[in-house]
C-alpha cells in the first residue's frame with residue numbers, strides 16, 4: 001500500500017474512534033494528523049519509505065537500525081510485538097515529559113530535556129503525515145516541527161483518553177491505532193503481515209487471494225483511495241458533532 005493511503009487509513013481510524021474515545025474538538029485535528037503519521041510508522045523498517053525520508057539521513061539511519069533489529073521490511077514492525085513496542089515508546093516519552101511538570105505549563109516556553117523524546121516522536125509523526133499526504137511541500141518538515149512544539153507546550157499529546165478501563169495519553173493511543181491501521185492495510189495486499197513475529201513468520205491476510213490488492217495499481221488508486229477520502233470526510237463530520245443519520249420527525 002502507498003504511504004498516502006496508509007496515512008489516510010490512520011487518519012480515518014482516529015476520526016472514526018474520536019467520539020467513543022472522547023477526543024474533544026480541540027484535540028481532534030492534532031489526533032487525526034498524528035494518526036496519519038502513525039499510519040506510516042511501521043514502514044520505518046524500510047530506508048526508502050515516506051517516514052524514513054522525513055528527516056533525511058537522520059531518519060534513514062534510524063530506519064537502517066530498525067530494519068536490522070526487526071528482521072527486515074514487513075517483519076517485526078508489522079506484528080503485534082511491533083505495535084506494542086511503538087506504543088510503549090510513545091507512552092514512555094509521555095511519562096518522561098510528565099515527570100517535569102514545568103515543561104507542561106501552558107504558555108511556559110522554558111526549555112526542558114523532558115520534552116525532547118515526546119517532541120521528537122511528535123515531529124516525526126507530523127512531518128511524515130504531511131509528507132505522505134503531499135501537504136506543505138518543502139515546508140512540511142518545518143510545519144511538523146512547529147506543530148510538535150506547540151503540541152508539547154500545550155500538553156495536548158498527554159490528554160488522557162478513556163480506552164475501556166484504562167486512561168491512555170493521546171499520543172500513545174494514536175500510535176497504537178495508526179500502527180494497527182497500517183498493518184490492516186498491508187494485510188489487504190498480497191504480502192500480508194507476520195502478526196505473531198518472532199514466534200511465527202506466518203503471514204496473515206484479510207482478503208482471499210483473488211481479491212488481494214497490488215500496491216499502486218488500479219484498485220488502490222480508484223477504490224481504496226476514494227473510499228478512504230470519503231471515510232475521512234464522514235468520520236470528521238461525525239466527530240465534530242454532526243449526526244450521521246437524518247433525524248426522523250417526531251410524531
Ligand SMILES: [Zn+2]
Nearest residue numbers: 042043078186
Ligand atoms: Zn507496511
